Amino acid sequence: MLLAAHPLCPGTSFEGNGLALGDYVYEYTVSGGGLCPDDIALITISVTDCALCPNPSTAGFAYLDNTYCLGEVLTATVSLDAGATAGTYSAVPAGLVIDAATGAIDIAASSAGVYTVTNL
Secondary structure (H helix, E strand, O other), X not given: OXXXXXXXXXXXXXXXXXXXXXXEEEEEEEOOOOOOOXXXXXEEEEEOOHHHOOOOOOOOEEEOOOOXXXXXXXXXXXXXXXXXXXXXXXXXXOOOOEOOOOOOEEOOOOOOOOOEEEEO
């Protein structure tokens, strides 16, 4: 989690990766100038585990088989885990012909190889 700098306050950012679960209170001070006093803001950031969120999103999916042979089947279709939603499917390395919207793989048009498919 990275909170980017505000355009009026360049150089301000917050990096929250690796923090334990809980609430964190940060004090941010803007130095005053001349007759203007310093201005202080307290910022509370809550770090929670998404497994505890009321409706965590999931992208779990599977294909019927982990291995397919060229010429054996024409298309490998996706089965989503319970509660999962289809996002955008992609594969690496190049060579697998995959429908980004459905995750279906065109076996006949794909090159032989080992691929990693993601659903984001």
